[in-house]
Amino acid sequence: MVVKIIELVGVSAIGYEDAISTAVERASKTIKGITGVDVLGQSAKVVGGKVTEFRANIKIAFVVEEE
Numbered sequence: 001m002v003v004k005i006i007e008l009v010g011v012s013a014i015g016y017e018d019a020i021s022t023a024v025e026r027a028s029k030t031i032k033g034i035t036g037v038d039v040l041g042q043s044a045k046v047v048g049g050k051v052t053e054f055r056a057n058i059k060i061a062f063v064v065e066e067e
Contacts, residue, residue, distance in 0.1 A: 010058060011054070013054070
């Protein structure tokens with residue numbers, strides 16, 4: 001078995017958990033067999049003294065299918 005890992009950034013106006021879920025759900029539309037997620041970091045965009053956007057930098061792992 002071979003596992004591939006890619007790095008993504010999820011974005012949400014709601015929160016960090018939503019940013020992570022959004023990234024995994026979006027990736028699962030084109031990547032089959034996602035087996036795990038590792039949160040590397042979190043950041044936020046601030047406008048006018050308020051957080052307007054949450055960002056989660058993640059890595060997802062998935063099994064590479066054999067031909």
